[in-house]
Amino acid sequence: MPLVVGIDGDDTLWHNERVFSMTETRFQALVAPWAPEESDLEALLLKTEQANLSALGYGVKSFTLSMIETAVTVSEGRIPAGVIAEIIAAGKEMLAHPVELLDGVAETIEAIGARWPIILVTKGDLFHQESKIARSGLLPHIQAVEIVSEKDPDTYRNVLARAGVDPADFVMVGDSLRSDIVPTLEVGGRAVHVPGTFREWELDRADVVPDASERWRRVTSIREVPAVLSSFDRSR
């Protein structure tokens, strides 16, 4: 059985947090004139996002609804419809934003795909993720795509069962300890952590760092991933 490589999308293959951060800055500028002077709009938006996760899930569309909800709440309903329209426009611009691959991704994914089957495992809006994957130019190197609503151990068990892959033959590569590394180790797979270079999303932060183990490594660049995969492949 060949090693099978799972790869995360947002902030592992392409920029994502940077786009959210730009929109948050724009949101704050739009809403600040309608909010009490002492309001911490960044913290309030994050709180709304967190409260909405179970009902709305991840992605730009739920983020846009959370921006609108925060604007209405913090202004006690006084926010003008024109500002709401600008928030909606900002959300739509995020969806249309060009897919910008991270440094080294194009050649590394080509190199990995030439040796091992790749399953892209990403969470967020189905429609937006499909569009980003199509625009990334990476599809020729990827065997299968799994767009999931949450990345917990059950998700990985289901993904592996669908692909007919034994967890011992699976390596997950991603920027998030909480979503990519910890649950993969829990189901018996291996993992390579490639921390993001921009910022880590608050709500994707891990409560625990996995114990030092032969089953996971941290690298500073995606370019180091093929060498780690080779060593995992040899040590099975």
Ligand SMILES: [Mg+2]
């Ligand atoms: Mg990610």
